[in-house]
Amino acid sequence: MTDYAESQAPNVSIARMDNPDTSVKAPPRPEASKTTLPQPGRPIPSRAYPGALIVVEGTDGSGKSTQLYLLKRWLEIGGYRLHFTEWNSSPLVKSATRRGKQKRLLTPTTFSLLHAADFADRCERQIMPLLQGDYLVLADRYVYTAFARDAARGCSHRWLRNLYRFAPVPDITFYFRAPLEVAVDRILSGRPKLKYYEAGMDLGLSYERPESFKLFQARILEEYDKMVDSDNFVVLDGTLPVNKLQKQMRDIVASKIDLKRFAPRAPEAE
């Protein structure tokens, strides 16, 4: 009866969230019209918006935030129209997430759902409108973070893919890959105390937070690696020097995205 199985398709545009048959003005609704979803792995041929979306992904300590910051600075200084958005930052959902974490109320399922609610809020109120308004949107972590992290917690891939199928598919997804040891060292040396969920303590992998963190990150890394091909990740070596990595990133952005579109409009063109 349902097409739930087809919802594994990773690349589904937001337009597909709408029921074709539930326009408020049309009362007689005979049979539920069948929604056809693209098959897994088939790219979306056309997009419904003029903007562009650039995403960075990777485990904690892979260097992705530093790199996205530098990319953002480069584009800002150039005067490009852009918006920057971070994972888990919607003010609407924040208090719930904080309470859930403090009181340790979260299970793999509710952890995942709360983050999806957070993402949906940003998606519906910022990301989609800005993409439609011809902006360059930069996202520090995107749905792949949920795919990797929540799958590492035991949520099924099928359920997760369906949960986020309203998300627009990025134009570029940079995956910063750093060996587990390097990434874990970067985090452990810089942070006095790992948080409960951050360390994956809810999974009961180890009583020691650093050890639990390491095991959890290993699982996440494994999940990320599985998506490299299916989700067209651009893999970058997170161990390279910062400036070298940034050069690669800028070159790729410039070659894949028509940046002129987002450039400031020249006043003399009037």
Next chain:
Amino acid sequence: MSDPEKEKEKPVASPPASPEALAKPAVADPDSAQCFFGEPLVGLDPTELNGSLIVIEGMDGSGRSTQIALLQEWLESEGFSVQTSGLRRSNLVGRDIDELLAKNAVTRLTLALMYATDFFDQLEHRIVPALRSGAVVLADRFIFTLIARGVVRGINRDYLTGLYAMALRPHLTFWLNVRPETAFAREFKKAQAISYWEAGRDMSLSHDLYWSFVRYQTMIKRELENMAKRNAFIELDGEASVSSVNKQLRQRIGEQLGIRASKYTPSSALAHLWR
């Protein structure tokens, strides 16, 4: 535990699942496939569940909460432990949803996901523990209302079905069916007002509160009708008297739990409900 006791529990432990009702189960294990709508809940072993999950669906003003209060008293008097659940009652996000609704600052998808969070928090922290201990859970609405509300707001039906794939399949689902016009009168009488959300005002159906309510609830009702057959709803006429609806509920629940036909008159605390 003696054998006859086990026998008695058996029908309770495995929910009735009509084969066509199962949406392509993700798991090979037939037992857990019967327990869930689509796939198993992370970390839950369904064989541990001994209790009964009984759902009452119906629009605002259909008499759900009245019937649940009466059923709880009846079941407790019969010696059953009862747990209740309902929308926006989770410790995790119940209050947050109230706030979002009050501010009306939320988009449809975020709201749907907050309701899903609320549902699963109650499922995992309230319903499942109760079922493990062998209690009867009376659920004041379930995924069906949540799916219907999303669908009438234009969220893809399959998306919502997938979202709730890990919900437990109830042993019994009652649907108290009333006409929206009746429901309006009852709701209005309760509070001398109709709330923004009850009337579906966010959907801009009509500037007239009455028509907005009637249209919105009619749309919801149509969605529940769509789901009724597939999910083996037991439809009851919600316009009948409280005592007659209650009698029908007790009869079906009595069969499910193996309670011999028993007389029930509400205690003085609940007598005002027994119109």
